[in-house]
Amino acid sequence: MNPKIKVLVVGRHPEIMQTVLNLINKTEDWVAEGALSDETAIELYHQRRFDVVLIGGGVEEESEAKLRAIFTFQNPLIRIIQHYGGGSGLLFAEIKSALLKQAEGKNTLQD
Amino acid sequence: MNRKQFLRNSLLSAGALATTGVAKAVIDNNIDELKPLEILGFNHIPNTKSKLMANTVLHKAETRGHANHGWLKSHHTFSFANYYNPERMHFGVLRVLNDDTVESGMGFGTHPHDNMEIISIPLEGDLEHKDSMGNVATIRQGDVQVMSAGTGIYHSEYNRNKDQLVKFLQIWVFPNKRNVTPRYDQITLKSAEEKNKLVQILSPNADDDGVWIHQNAWFHMGNLEAGFQTPYTFKGGAGNGVYVFVLDGDVTVENQSLNKRDGFGIWNTDKIQIKANTNARVLLMEVPMSI
Numbered sequence: 167m168n169p170k171i172k173v174l175v176v177g178r179h180p181e182i183m184q185t186v187l188n189l190i191n192k193t194e195d196w197v198a199e200g201a202l203s204d205e206t207a208i209e210l211y212h213q214r215r216f217d218v219v220l221i222g223g224g225v226e227e228e229s230e231a232k233l234r235a236i237f238t239f240q241n242p243l244i245r246i247i248q249h250y251g252g253g254s255g256l257l258f259a260e261i262k263s264a265l266l267k268q269a270e271g272k273n274t275l276q277d
Numbered sequence: 278m279n280r281k282q283f284l285r286n287s288l289l290s291a292g293a294l295a296t297t298g299v300a301k302a303v304i305d306n307n308i309d310e311l312k313p314l315e316i317l318g319f320n321h322i323p324n325t326k327s328k329l330m331a332n333t334v335l336h337k338a339e340t341r342g343h344a345n346h347g348w349l350k351s352h353h354t355f356s357f358a359n360y361y362n363p364e365r366m367h368f369g370v371l372r373v374l375n376d377d378t379v380e381s382g383m384g385f386g387t388h389p390h391d392n393m394e395i396i397s398i399p400l401e402g403d404l405e406h407k408d409s410m411g412n413v414a415t416i417r418q419g420d421v422q423v424m425s426a427g428t429g430i431y432h433s434e435y436n437r438n439k440d441q442l443v444k445f446l447q448i449w450v451f452p453n454k455r456n457v458t459p460r461y462d463q464i465t466l467k468s469a470e471e472k473n474k475l476v477q478i479l480s481p482n483a484d485d486d487g488v489w490i491h492q493n494a495w496f497h498m499g500n501l502e503a504g505f506q507t508p509y510t511f512k513g514g515a516g517n518g519v520y521v522f523v524l525d526g527d528v529t530v531e532n533q534s535l536n537k538r539d540g541f542g543i544w545n546t547d548k549i550q551i552k553a554n555t556n557a558r559v560l561l562m563e564v565p566m567s568i
Contacts, residue, residue: 179429223391252390259356
């Protein structure tokens with residue numbers, strides 16, 4: 167059995183975060199954890215080895231830049247993507263595209 | 278991401294996901310709705326009738342992704358929900374073009390959105406909208422509704438008709454600015470039924486015709502009589518492309534014949550010629566080809 171794909175979701179909107187987490191966790195082979203603050207996100211990132219980081223709505227540009235720098239420094243192959251749409255419709259395509267690029271050996275900086 | 282790469286990703290994304298373990302994952306539904314959507318599974322259809330040229334892309338109607346949930350029948354021009362096709366992710370910043378039919382009394386329950394410009398265009402029937410900004414409204418044919426989801430909103434959409442289907446287009450455009458304050462607007466197009474004219478229904482400017490969004494995009498609708506032809510000059514310059522969606526009838530765009538519900542994207546030009554071969558209705562969506 168393949169290990170589950172681990173997704174870290176960073177957002178600021180608790181209800182949207184819960185929706186996104188529910189959607190990901192309902193998908194077999196995927197598991198997600200969420201962080202509503204930069205501090206929690208960094209702490210979780212240091213504790214686990216995530217495959218994909220989803221930057222959701224409300225995350226300020228400054229925070230996003232900081233998180234990208236920290237996450238990429240720790241794991242150059244991490245896929246960090248911006249999530250659009252609040253969970254409905256686009257979530258799976260975003261994650262699958264990220265995993266496809268990861269499988270091709272591309273990191274976020276090679277987009 | 279530079280423009281070349283963005284175009285490559287949107288139009289030429291090669292690579293069969295089916296060869297990875299990811300594709301084997303069970304795909305669950307990701308729409309919060311009145312009735313749960315049944316699992317339809319992976320829906321990667323072959324693009325046997327797609328044609329990608331140097332500066333055009335053709336999506337024949339029958340090659341779109343299709344989902345039949347009973348109460349909701351939807352055709353997806355681009356990857357959406359259970360339909361994932363890496364070759365059809367977006368046309369520039371145009372990310373979603375869903376052609377939805379909703380049974381009477383049914384609809385999408387309250388669900389969230391963020392960071393997306395969402396345009397709804399009813400084609401038949403009345404669609405009731407409620408959102409977390411306090412808006413309660415009904416939109417019908419001839420109306421255009423727009424929402425900037427920005428930092429986050431909730432809304433629901435129902436077909437309140439007792440004996441009539443609702444058919445409407447759901448169009449999502451990537452915004453040019455993240456985390457804007459959510460907003461809602463709707464208009465009734467007085468000139469929507471005007472013949473042989475491309476009527477502007479959307480722009481980036483609040484004081485221009487139609488609704489406005491946070492993006493350098495212009496939408497026009499045309500109700501064209503057989504034999505009528507007209508040029509369309511791009512409003513946003515060389516970086517923009519136009520996606521033509523045929524609502525009804527047959528048209529020719531730049532020598533490409535199109536039929537009902539076909540889509541045709543064209544870029545790296547600043548003007549296109551449109552000819553109605555029959556009485557036809559078209560929707561032109563001019564959007565930036567790069568974010």
